[in-house]
Amino acid sequence: MxxxxxxxxxxxxxxxxxxxxxxxxxxxxxxxxxxxxxxxxxxxxxxxxxxxxxxxxxxxxxxxxxFGAGENVRIDREKLHNKADQLDRKIEKLKAMRDGLRHAAECPHEDHFQCPTFQRLMKVASASRHQTQRSGRQL
Missing domain, CATH: 1.10.1660.10 (Multidrug-efflux Transporter Regulator; Chain: A; Domain 2)
Known part of the structure; x- marks a missing residue:
């Protein structure tokens, strides 16, 4: 004890x-x-x-x-798989953000708004934000 x-x-x-x-x-x-x-x-x-x-x-x-009653711990494998899938999706979004930040930092265009890649990144970010607001979730 x-x-x-x-x-x-x-x-x-x-x-x-x-x-x-x-x-x-x-x-x-x-x-x-x-x-x-x-x-x-x-x-x-x-x-x-x-x-x-x-x-x-x-x-x-x-x-x-x-956690079961008393001493028992029941690890629900399906919940673990679902959480792992959620983490995979989050990792993909974070990787995309990281790549976007790196591109913006190293972009050869003097004005980021003239860069086609940066414009695509902004559209993706905007679409993602609208989807997040509709679903009530955050990254």
Whole structure:
């Protein structure tokens, strides 16, 4: 067993965040030692999974949905595939932005607005912005 202060120190997460995760059901306290919550050894592994999920772009609610009741963790492979596909699309957009910025920085035209490539990039960016506004999403 590890108390909340020790778990906080070990993971670098604040005690308030650990309490929040406990209240959400992402981790479970197994008792108390005075006023401090106690956690079992699995809490640290679950916190690592939470960090991994957040780094991949999952919300805390999505991560909670992958955690079963009690000790069980159900990693939904379809959700992982869907998130990987979303990341692929985001990577492609980011690569296009990077290439556009590099072109603008190295463009031989003195006036960017006279450059056909830059004009195409502006049209693509404008179309992408309009599509994002319609769908309510952001990159």
């Amino acid at each position: 590890i108390d909340i202060a020790q778990l906080s120190k070990k993971t670098g997460l604040s005690a308030s965040k650990l309490r929040y995760y406990d209240e959400m059901g992402l981790i479970q306290s197994v008792g108390r030692k005075g006023l401090k919550r106690l956690f079992d050894a699995d809490a640290e592994m679950r916190l690592s999974l939470i960090a991994l999920g957040q780094n991949a772009g999952f919300s805390l609610d999505e991560i909670r949905g992958m």
